[in-house]
Amino acid sequence: MTTLAPPRADLRSAVRRLAPGLLALSHDLHAHPEPAWGEHRSSRRLAAYLAGAGLEVELPAYGLPTAFRATAGTTGPLVVLCCEYDALPGLGHGCGHNVVAAAAAGAAAALAPLAGSAGGRVVALGTPAEEGGGGKIELLRRHAFDGAAAALLVHPGPHDQVRAPFRAAASSSVLFRGRAAHAAMAPGSGRNALDAAVFAYQALGSARSGLGHGEQVTAVLVRGGTAPNVVPEDAELRVMTRAGTTAGLERLADLVARSARAGALATGCTSRVVPAGRVYRELRTDRRLAASLERHLRDLGRSPRAADPRDLLTAGSTDLGNVSHVVPVAHPKLAIGDVAPHSRAFTRAAGSPAGDRAVLDGATLLALTVLDVWASRRPQGEQS
Ligand SMILES: [Zn+2]
Ligand SMILES: [Zn+2]
Known part of the structure; x- marks a missing residue:
């Protein structure tokens, strides 16, 4: 099949034409933040925008109430552009997912009229619950990425970067069980579950100096008794482990288990480690996509920062990591100010003129990269 790629200039001017609507979309999402799995308004707003741009929209999709799928093109390589749109409880769009969603929607809208003539397919996939919910892991399981030649998104950040690392991450609850007793009249007959949890927390803390490069253990105490005159019979730590790879998480799981047992042993309580949520795998950046994006x-x-091994020490995690083990993926970052995500300053930046520039540059960047994939890759299953 011979296809004529539309000139890149067409895509750039398409994004310029779409700019007022895209910025209105980004600001609207920013002004109405919704937490993971509760993104009802945001998903409807995005679906309406994409339908207006000529894409065929399904909402809900894949049996998830706040997921959607918007498609343009009927043949050729399929590129999935991920729209993230969940916010952080109490912080609004402190991860800037309004920018992620508007940039992906803008690229899909710019590409839609060209898909037929260029011989490619694009899907703007509404991926809920990135923040801890593992929405893309669920979508991957439900075949939303089947047959994709690539999956992409752009995410705002403190600097421009094509190959930002993302660590593997796992969460667990450590449950301690003791025996309740009157704290003054019969303390000796109690077994203090709070003491067990504190002991385990400290064991985790003292192990930190021995962790490998990029390995991290963080914990919070979420339950530790209700009244100071009762020996607490229940306590719970929530623990998150991160490592450069999923294999590295296993060593940390062993550390969590030993710390839990140590706390239990010292206090005569019992302990149980229960996995919480899905394991986020480390992100693998596809080399060819990275070259296009760069x-x-x-x-x-823009001036993308070179990859630096030290970046792993402060890397977060993303549910796109799991997708990247199945489909070629890239997750570039666009600078919106020298502030770290998950802060109030980042929430402000995501709705600022710098955030707006990231929406428009992000839409252009994604659209041009999709064009490269359309031009260079054959759809899965098609013989060369
Ligand atoms: Zn985040
Ligand atoms: Zn994010």
Whole structure:
């Protein structure tokens, strides 16, 4: 099949034409933040925008109430552009997912009229619950990424970066069980579950200096008794482990288990470690996608930072990591100010003129990269 790629200039001017609607979309999402799995308004707003841009929209999709799928094109390589739109409880869009969603929707809207003539397919996939809910892991299980030649998103950050690392991450609850007793009249007959949890917390803390590069254990005490005149019979730690790879998480799981047993042993309580939520795998960046993105980012006048092994020490995690083990993926970051995500300053930046620039540059960047995939890759299953 011979296809004529539409000139890149067409896509750039399409994004410029779409700019007022895209910025209104980004600001609207920013002004109405919704937490993971509760993104009803946001998913409807995005679906309406994409339908208005000529894509065929399904909402809900894959049996998830706040997921959607918007498609353009009927043949050729399929690229999935991920729209994230969940916010952080109490912080609004402190991870800037309004920018992620508007950039992906903008790229899909710019590409939609060209898909037929260019011989490619694009899907704007509404992926709920990135913040801890593992929405993309659920979507992957439900075949939302089947047959994709690539899956992409752009995410705001403190600097421009094509190959930002994302660590594997797992969460668990450590449950301690003791025996309640009157704290003054019969303390000796009690078994203090709070003491067990504190002991385990300290054991985790003292192990930190021995962790490997990029390994991290963080914990909070979420339950530890209700009244100071009763020996607490129940306590719970929530623990999160991160490592450069999923295999590295196993060593940390062993550390969590030993710390839990140590707390239980010292206090005569029992302990149980229960996995919580899904394991986020480390992100693998596809080399060819990264090369395209790097080139287009420079053309946009941005200066992507080179990869540095030290970046792993402060890397977060993403549910796109799991997708990246199945489908070629890239997750570039666009600078919106020298602030770290998950802060009030980042929430402000995500709705600022710098956030707006990231929406428009992000839409252009994604659209140009999709064009490269359309031009260079055959759809899965098609013989060459
Ligand atoms: Zn986040
Ligand atoms: Zn995020």
